[in-house]
Amino acid sequence: MARINEHYRNLQAGYLFPEIGRRVGAFAQAHPDAAIIRLGIGDVTLPLARAVVDALHAAVDEMARPETFRGYGPENGYDFLLDAIREHDYGARGVEVSADEIFVSDGSKQDSGNIQEIFGSDCSLLVTDPVYPVYVDTNVMAGRAGAADDSGRHAGITYLPANEANAFTPGPPDERVDLAYLCSPNNPTGAAMDRKTLTAWVDWARAHDAVILFDAAYDAFIRDPELPRSIYEVEGARECAIEMRSFSKRAGFTGVRCAYTVVPAACTGTTASGERVPLRDLWARRHTTRFNGVPYIIQRAAAAVFSPEGRKQTAEQVAFYMENARRIREGLGAAGFTVFAGEHAPYIWMRTPDGLGSWEFFYRLLAEAHVVGTPGSGFGPSGEGFFRISAFNSRENVDEAIGRIRGAFGS
Ligand SMILES: *Cc1c(COP(=O)(O)O)cnc(C)c1O
Numbered sequence: 365m366a367r368i369n370e371h372y373r374n375l376q377a378g379y380l381f382p383e384i385g386r387r388v389g390a391f392a393q394a395h396p397d398a399a400i401i402r403l404g405i406g407d408v409t410l411p412l413a414r415a416v417v418d419a420l421h422a423a424v425d426e427m428a429r430p431e432t433f434r435g436y437g438p439e440n441g442y443d444f445l446l447d448a449i450r451e452h453d454y455g456a457r458g459v460e461v462s463a464d465e466i467f468v469s470d471g472s473k474q475d476s477g478n479i480q481e482i483f484g485s486d487c488s489l490l491v492t493d494p495v496y497p498v499y500v501d502t503n504v505m506a507g508r509a510g511a512a513d514d515s516g517r518h519a520g521i522t523y524l525p526a527n528e529a530n531a532f533t534p535g536p537p538d539e540r541v542d543l544a545y546l547c548s549p550n551n552p553t554g555a556a557m558d559r560k561t562l563t564a565w566v567d568w569a570r571a572h573d574a575v576i577l578f579d580a581a582y583d584a585f586i587r588d589p590e591l592p593r594s595i596y597e598v599e600g601a602r603e604c605a606i607e608m609r610s611f612s613k614r615a616g617f618t619g620v621r622c623a624y625t626v627v628p629a630a631c632t633g634t635t636a637s638g639e640r641v642p643l644r645d646l647w648a649r650r651h652t653t654r655f656n657g658v659p660y661i662i663q664r665a666a667a668a669v670f671s672p673e674g675r676k677q678t679a680e681q682v683a684f685y686m687e688n689a690r691r692i693r694e695g696l697g698a699a700g701f702t703v704f705a706g707e708h709a710p711y712i713w714m715r716t717p718d719g720l721g722s723w724e725f726f727y728r729l730l731a732e733a734h735v736v737g738t739p740g741s742g743f744g745p746s747g748e749g750f751f752r753i754s755a756f757n758s759r760e761n762v763d764e765a766i767g768r769i770r771g772a773f774g775s
Contacts, residue, residue, distance in 0.1 A: 371507040376516060380497055380742040381405050387726075388736050395734075401765045403692075403754045404736040406551060406711065408616045410684065412665075413677035416615065419668030423661035434660045439652040441468025441624065445663045448670040449624060453609065459596040465628050465644060467651050468658050468666075472581050472610035472623040477502035478654075479577055479606060479625070480543070482646040483633065487542035492534055493523040494552055494743030494750070496579065499545040515745045525746040526553055532704060532713065533557045536568035544569065546595075547579040549586060552743045552752040553713045554689075554705025556591050562598050569604035575633065575643070576605040581623075584614035584682050586708045602628040606643065613710065615669045615678045622658055622666040685710045688762045689755035695766035696753075701773075710755040713740070717773050725751055733768035 377383060384404050392400060412420075426432035440446070446463040454461045469475050477498045480489075485507055491499050500521065503509050510519030517523055522541055526532040532555035533548070546565060548557040557565075569576050576595065583593040595601045607626045611617035627644040634640055658666075668674045689706040696714060697703045706712040716725040722739035729735050729751075740750030755762065 369505065371505055374504050374509065374511045374518065375501055376512050380738070383742070384726075384736065384738065388730065391730050398734045400730075400734045400736060401757070401761045401768075402736045403757055403762075403765055404738045406613070406754050406756060407618050408613060408681075408685075408756050409758060410616055410681050412616050412620070413669075413674060413681065415668045415671055415674035415677055416665045419671075419674075420661055420665045423664035427661065437657045437660055437663070439655055439657045440464070440648070441466065441658065442660070442663050442667075445667045448667045452670045452675070454594065454596065457594060457597055459594055461596065461626055461628070464648075465626055466624055467627065467647060468622065468624045468663065469651070469655065470621040470623065470658050470662075472579065472608045472612065472625075473498055475608045475623060475625045476545075476577065476579055478650070479608075479647070480506055480508065482643060482650055483543060483575075488520070488522070489543040489545070490522040490524060490537065490541040491545045491744075492526045492547070492550070493745060494526065494740055494747030495545065496547055496551050497743065499577070500744075516741075517745055523744065523746070526550070526555065527746060528704070531555060533561050535561055535564045540572035541574055543575050543577060545577045545579070547581070549582040549709035550705075550711075551582065551709070552711060552738065552740065552747065554707075554709035554711035554752075555713070556586055556588075556705075556708035559590070559592050559598065562592050562595060566595065566598045566601045566604060570600050573634075574604065575631065576601075578605050578607045580607055581610045581613055582709050583609060584678070585686060585710055587686065588708060591708060596626075596628070602630045604631060606631060606647075611666050611669060614682060615666075615674075616681060617666070620662055620665060622662050684759075685755045688757065688759065691762055692753055692755060692766060695763075696769060699770040699773075701769075706755065712753040712755065714751050714753060716740075716749055716751050719749070722748055722751055729769065729772070732772040733765070735765045735768055 446466050509521045512518045524534045526534050532553040578595040595605045610623035627647045629644050631643045632640040633643050692712045693703050693706040702715040704713040722741035726739045738752040740747030
């Protein structure tokens with residue numbers, strides 16, 4: 365008899381986005397003439413930049429010739445990509461990261477879900493609430509959290525509410541916790557942490573011997589040069605933080621798949637007997653055991669993001685989405701909605717009108733404006749009464765959606 369992993373039974377409903385997909389699918393079937401605009405899931409819409417496509421083509425041609433064909437590559441990534449990451453994502457911001465601290469992977473969703481594997485099953489953990497669902501669900505699957513209560517909070521997880529009072533960027537708690545997941549700029553709230561808040565987190569982690577799991581999937585969307593893009597811009601972070609970054613949002617790689625995780629050599633955990641062990645070595649062991657590397661052609665495409673043309677073209681893509689975000693923020697704000705963020709992230713976080721619940725507003729928006737967004741409550745209990753609108757779409761669809769929302773709900 366193959367017993368299942370009972371921890372899976374502590375998970376709530378379906379994963380949020382398939383669930384939204386099902387509900388939208390049912391509506392579309394019942395209303396075949398409705399021209400639905402999807403501002404729900406955070407997926408890019410622009411095609412790959414020219415520089416990326418050219419690099420892909422060239423790499424495919426290399427694979428077609430015996431003298432340049434490649435099989436398995438280094439599990440942690442090719443030097444050409446590691447060097448480009450070190451120079452452009454870190455060196456340019458005054459941060460030193462060495463090649464053996466970088467682990468190239470096929471996605472930050474996987475990395476942020478898998479990283480918990482190198483920690484003890486009795487580690488306590490903290491998330492900000494609302495939160496990217498992957499952090500919570502993967503820890504529930506691993507048995508680090510119990511069943512959810514009526515409000516949706518799992519036993520064994522500390523939830524730090526992100527709300528208007530703390531500008532959706534809560535500082536560290538008073539208590540000690542072993543693992544803290546932070547995401548900045550944040551999905552779903554769109555809020556970006558300033559240096560002072562991030563410094564408070566790093567100081568807290570060092571004082572409590574905690575590890576911060578920092579998801580920087582949206583760093584490229586930060587417009588203010590004063591805001592930190594990497595947690596390693598804060599002194600002491602190398603001793604207490606693991607950082608995850610992705611090419612998905614910054615360069616349209618959601619369907620291409622490339623990301624990386626940085627585990628600094630100085631970042632340690634402890635054994636049962638109190639011995640300090642570098643987390644980097646554990647992650648290297650896990651990565652090389654379970655993963656055979658990102659395809660050569662994909663790593664060439666990722667490296668092209670850092671070429672002069674690639675940097676320029678992907679910056680234009682980001683700017684295009686951020687203009688969408690500005691239109692949504694200002695368009696809905698002018699219509700009387702209470703909107704937040706969207707200045708350093710491709711997401712607008714809004715309060716639902718008329719005190720509607722998040723799912724209630726989801727249904728009304730779908731029925732009355734044929735626009736799909738994401739219910740804030742799907743990201744955690746503190747998201748109730750809020751709604752996420754994504755700026756990933758064409759200009760026409762964004763403008764049309766703003767007009768429809770104003771028509772259906774605006775003042
Ligand atoms: C989109 C996203 C990612 C990126 O995931 P990939 O697997 O690299 O596509 C990671 N974290 C957050 C919070 C995201 O929204």
